[in-house]
Amino acid sequence: MSNIVFPAETLDLVKKIIARYPEGKQKSALLPILHLAQAEWKWCSSDVMDYVASLLSISPIEVYEVASFYTMFHLEPVGEHVIEYCRTGPCCLMGGVEVYDHLKTRLGIQTGETTKDGKFTIKEVECLAACGWGPVFQIREKYYMHLTNEKVDQIIDELSK
Amino acid sequence: MKILTQHIDVPGIETIDVFMKNGGYKAVEKALKTMAPDEVTEEVKKSGLRGRGGAGFPVGMKWSFLAKPEGVPRYLVCNADESEPGTFKDHYLMWKTPHTLIEGMIVSSFALGANTSYIYVRGELMYVINILEKAIQEAYDKGLLGKNILGSGYDLDLFVQPGGGAYICGEETALLESLEGKRGNPRNKPPFPAVKGLWQSPTVVNNVESIAATSWIVNNGGDAYAAIGIGRSTGTKLISASGHIKKPGVYEIPLGITVEEFIYSDEYCGGIRDGHKLKAVVAGGSSVPILSAENILTTEAGEKRLMTYESLSEGGFATGTMLGSGGFIVMDETTCIVHNTLTFARFYHHESCGQCSPCREGTGWMDKVIKRIETGKGRMEDIDLLVDVAKKIEGNTICPLGDAASWPVAAAIRHFRDEFEWHVTHPEEATKPGAVYMRPGASWSK
Numbered sequence: 136m137s138n139i140v141f142p143a144e145t146l147d148l149v150k151k152i153i154a155r156y157p158e159g160k161q162k163s164a165l166l167p168i169l170h171l172a173q174a175e176w177k178w179c180s181s182d183v184m185d186y187v188a189s190l191l192s193i194s195p196i197e198v199y200e201v202a203s204f205y206t207m208f209h210l211e212p213v214g215e216h217v218i219e220y221c222r223t224g225p226c227c228l229m230g231g232v233e234v235y236d237h238l239k240t241r242l243g244i245q246t247g248e249t250t251k252d253g254k255f256t257i258k259e260v261e262c263l264a265a266c267g268w269g270p271v272f273q274i275r276e277k278y279y280m281h282l283t284n285e286k287v288d289q290i291i292d293e294l295s296k
Numbered sequence: 297m298k299i300l301t302q303h304i305d306v307p308g309i310e311t312i313d314v315f316m317k318n319g320g321y322k323a324v325e326k327a328l329k330t331m332a333p334d335e336v337t338e339e340v341k342k343s344g345l346r347g348r349g350g351a352g353f354p355v356g357m358k359w360s361f362l363a364k365p366e367g368v369p370r371y372l373v374c375n376a377d378e379s380e381p382g383t384f385k386d387h388y389l390m391w392k393t394p395h396t397l398i399e400g401m402i403v404s405s406f407a408l409g410a411n412t413s414y415i416y417v418r419g420e421l422m423y424v425i426n427i428l429e430k431a432i433q434e435a436y437d438k439g440l441l442g443k444n445i446l447g448s449g450y451d452l453d454l455f456v457q458p459g460g461g462a463y464i465c466g467e468e469t470a471l472l473e474s475l476e477g478k479r480g481n482p483r484n485k486p487p488f489p490a491v492k493g494l495w496q497s498p499t500v501v502n503n504v505e506s507i508a509a510t511s512w513i514v515n516n517g518g519d520a521y522a523a524i525g526i527g528r529s530t531g532t533k534l535i536s537a538s539g540h541i542k543k544p545g546v547y548e549i550p551l552g553i554t555v556e557e558f559i560y561s562d563e564y565c566g567g568i569r570d571g572h573k574l575k576a577v578v579a580g581g582s583s584v585p586i587l588s589a590e591n592i593l594t595t596e597a598g599e600k601r602l603m604t605y606e607s608l609s610e611g612g613f614a615t616g617t618m619l620g621s622g623g624f625i626v627m628d629e630t631t632c633i634v635h636n637t638l639t640f641a642r643f644y645h646h647e648s649c650g651q652c653s654p655c656r657e658g659t660g661w662m663d664k665v666i667k668r669i670e671t672g673k674g675r676m677e678d679i680d681l682l683v684d685v686a687k688k689i690e691g692n693t694i695c696p697l698g699d700a701a702s703w704p705v706a707a708a709i710r711h712f713r714d715e716f717e718w719h720v721t722h723p724e725e726a727t728k729p730g731a732v733y734m735r736p737g738a739s740w741s742k
Contacts, residue, residue, distance in 0.1 A: 155414075155453075155455040155457075157369075157495065160476070160495055162476065162477035162478075163457075163475060163476055163477045164477065165477035166419070166457070166458055166459065166460050166474065166477065167457065167458055169460070170419065170422070170458055170460075191477075193477075197477075197478075200479055201460070201477065201478065201479055204460070204462065204479040204480065204649075205419070205459070205460025205461050205462050205480075206460070206461035206462065206646075207419050207420065207460045207461035208460060208461075219420075222639065222642075223381045223582070223639050223640075223643050224381055224382070224578075224582060224625065224636050224639040224640055224643075225381060225382055225538040225539060225625050227635070227636070227639055228538070228539045228540060228625070228627060228631060228636070229538075229539075260420075260461070261379075261381075261463065261643050261646055261647060262379060262380070262381040262382075262463075262582075262643065263420055264378045264379060264383060264384045264386075264387045264418065264420070264421070265384050265387065266381065266382050266383070266384050266536060266538035266544075266623070266625070267384055267536060267537060267538040267544035267545050267546065268384075268544070269538065273420060275422075276422040276423045276426075277423065278423070
């Protein structure tokens, strides 16, 4: 627990985020700060969530119940690159199933698994609001659109370097 | 007629200087310096603008419900949680021209007397959040946000709030819960947000596209907006077009063009991809009833169906659908309706918040039973079982997610029952990769 502390500049940002809400409503900063925490530590361990609770002066359970509700927060360790592919209708119409199968074959893992070298995790998610540009996956903040098997190979090659 | 996307392809439009060179922020100047807040609301009422998130409720009327007790802050919250499968118009608008939304936020906040407003963006769109935050900073730097905007005496702070990946937060009370740092469980209504919303203060929640349209209404007047479109479907609408068309993308249409023109003209979707035929359309996002090619192009009365709230719903759910969010998903004859319905059922199962038993349990049942049919293990009675489960969810939940989950399943069976039956009677054939049922005599069948 003791080694879980945001760097100074992130702590400044945390203060600025809390200031977006009226006095006493700092709990509203929970989602933005959980995103910062996940960016910092890759996943939301209970130690990380306890730290977030302490920053907002709320009880840890208030963080757990929120982190476990929203799909974006990883409650288990993940690989360096988390590939979240859209499995919903429109992406499937654009050949998503075949492309995602290729992705899994290429990495030798199934959805929800991490490669042995800890480099990639695959997750399947629901609609990413990019239906006209499908199939789509995202890795962190970046959207990868109009995916094909060749494109998937290029992306994996690039990230494997 | 372009209102929201007129300058969307101008290089640099995401920057405030280029945006202002193209007429941006004139509505802020006009509203704050020459109009009273109620006058802005009046113009929006006259415009007939209807909520663009899916429900289609008149925006001006929603604004007029806002309680205004003395000494209590009021809030405007923009719903940018766009998560309805098939819908990506708000994503596109905020990504390409963030100031279009920000200008609308200022004008709308002024009308409502809000001094702090939030844009709640789905968390997956973190790159769009960064674009918006950069644009908001530019607006502060130009004196368009902050204290005493353009010397008008009006103050407004605007912040972006990220979600965490939950479709349910597109429901306005779930969104407010989420903005308060909680799980996105929809609230019981009443009280409505207009009376007790964010932190129990009076709040208006509007979709991105609705808010963005208000600047044009201020500049040109509500009557000018109402002159576009047909009947109660006024103005323009962003349609997210996806699926088996030549040109997927976001199109701004004047409400009232025919569905046929939208699908086949080169100005919009450009027709079905080469060598294929139209089989079905989901016209307004995954939750609205799917229609076959015949029903989407022509109403029961034999008239060409139009892209309006009224025309798309003509015939009720028997032969009609809804405009919804404008998520227009086009499917050709290679589409397995059972598989597509499965992805939607799985979606709603995953996204149910779990508060109401009919939705929590029912979405799971529908997901499992369709999966059973899709994988060749279905029984004939499963089809009616699905209809029954869907019926028992509909109308029996706190929020509309229950309806949204039941409609696509019920409609798929209503219009494509033979396809479900074929999966039951021909399990081996139906589970072969790429296998699709061809309805004898249908316009799309080979």
